[in-house]
């Protein structure tokens with residue numbers, strides 16, 4: 649005899665006054681949309697979560713070998729190569745981890761951040777559909793992006809900058825004539 653069907657738990661928005669999930673049919677096509685407007689530089693909310701032992705498609709990298717699972721609707725923030733929000737997790741104090749508006753954002757706009765600003769080598773890579781002028785094409789993590797391309801995004805977390813410069817130094821030691 650088959651198990652009786654139970655209804656899935658109803659969606660309970662984590663920050664209804666700030667943003668809401670826009671559920672969309674199809675694999676991973678949902679997004680998070682602003683529930684009000686934000687000014688450039690404005691702190692949108694705190695980034696909270698719990699540490700996990702290995703990275704997945706939904707974790708965020710907070711250090712060279714540390715990853716955490718988001719505890720809110722922020723898990724629905726998609727990637728853009730020209731992002732409108734910043735995930736700032738550079739502080740050693742987790743209380744200071746915040747999502748900030750990278751520019752003015754109007755109500756209803758999808759909130760998107762640049763995934764390589766937190767991720768070095770992503771668990772699941774994908775072809776970007778952001779359709780911006782500066783699109784990097786395949787989103788794999790900062791390991792596969794040049795320092796110039798990273799710095800062009802304006803904000804990259806400290807652990808990623810450290811990893812990128814270490815990789816660059818190692819590459820230049822192997823090939824001193826290489827221009828990155």
Ligand SMILES: C[S@@+](CC[C@H](N)C(=O)[O-])C[C@H]1O[C@@H](n2cnc3c(N)ncnc32)[C@H](O)[C@@H]1O
Pocket residue numbers: 675676677678679705706723724725726727728772774775776777778
């Ligand atoms: C943490 S989830 C973000 C929420 C996701 N869209 C969903 O519906 O659950 C990350 C996944 O969303 C998709 N995604 C995010 N940004 C994307 C982009 N710019 N282009 C294509 N797929 C994207 C990818 O499948 C990625 O692995």
